[in-house]
Amino acid sequence: MRIIVTNDYEEMSKKAAHIIASQIILKPNSVLGLATGSTPIGTYKELVNLHKNKIVDFSEVTTFNLDEYYELPKDNPQSYNYYMRTNLFNYINIDDDRINIPNGMTDNIKRECTEYEKKITAAGGIDLQLLGIGRNGHIGFNEPNDHFVVDTHLVQLDKNTIEYNSRFFDSIEQVPTKALSMGIGSIMRAKKILLLASGAEKADAIYNALKGPVTPRVPASILQLHHDVIVILDRDAASKL
Numbered sequence: 001m002r003i004i005v006t007n008d009y010e011e012m013s014k015k016a017a018h019i020i021a022s023q024i025i026l027k028p029n030s031v032l033g034l035a036t037g038s039t040p041i042g043t044y045k046e047l048v049n050l051h052k053n054k055i056v057d058f059s060e061v062t063t064f065n066l067d068e069y070y071e072l073p074k075d076n077p078q079s080y081n082y083y084m085r086t087n088l089f090n091y092i093n094i095d096d097d098r099i100n101i102p103n104g105m106t107d108n109i110k111r112e113c114t115e116y117e118k119k120i121t122a123a124g125g126i127d128l129q130l131l132g133i134g135r136n137g138h139i140g141f142n143e144p145n146d147h148f149v150v151d152t153h154l155v156q157l158d159k160n161t162i163e164y165n166s167r168f169f170d171s172i173e174q175v176p177t178k179a180l181s182m183g184i185g186s187i188m189r190a191k192k193i194l195l196l197a198s199g200a201e202k203a204d205a206i207y208n209a210l211k212g213p214v215t216p217r218v219p220a221s222i223l224q225l226h227h228d229v230i231v232i233l234d235r236d237a238a239s240k241l
Contacts, residue, residue, distance in 0.1 A: 001210070001230075005235060009198045009199075013040075019194060020032065028060045030061055030127045031123045033182070033190055036065070036066070036132075039196050058094040061098060063094070063099050064100045067141045067181040070180055071104060073104075074104070079104065102116055103180075113151065116182075125189060125191065126189065128190065128192045129193045131193060133205050133220050135201055135202060136218075137218035140181040141180075143157065150185035188226055193223060194229075194232070195223060196231075197233050198233070206233060210224070210231065
């Protein structure tokens with residue numbers, strides 16, 4: 001595991017974007033696993049700039065998003081489908097057929113999850129998986145648990161996650177309580193993992209994930225067992241290491 005500490009969020013975002021861009025330059029048909037939330041926004045903004053400056057070409061790239069809220073239409077401004085399009089996809093030359101996001105409106109959860117895993121396998125697996133981390137140590141929407149859930153599945157969101165995500169909604173009652181998420185196995189099968197964190201509110205989660213025991217109570221701690229992880233932190237997020 002390589003840990004990079006940057007001065008601030010902007011520097012963290014640029015370093016992350018350049019690592020992703022390098023992956024695509026070296027392998028134009030890369031398969032990327034993508035994250036949402038507030039942390040990757042700066043990274044996506046920098047990737048858009050790199051594309052505009054003709055440094056990176058997304059025409060052969062395939063993407064798989066980590067998760068999507070359950071029973072939230074994809075045109076809802078708080079859906080992760082909407083998030084990805086307004087923060088990245090609308091501004092780069094990616095083929096729409098190569099974009100994969102779990103269908104939160106599915107009427108068959110088991111089939112949707114199984115098919116999502118099959119699509120990842122058929123694409124050759126994920127070359128680089130981008131991750132953020134929740135304050136409770138979750139990655140994707142894999143919440144603290146008594147065991148690691150391996151594959152894509154329906155998650156009952158933790159109370160703390162719902163409260164934290166309510167900042168994006170008009171009220172906490174509007175926040176979905178469930179989501180479809182790649183499992184821990186789905187994430188760990190990626191060839192390379194890039195974990196980002198910024199802000200003092202993530203310092204405990206980062207310490208527990210990187211320095212504590214490997215436990216499903218801190219889902220991100222499983223990353224200690226992956227063979228190729230890059231962690232990029234700003235100084236506040238790294239303050240307890």
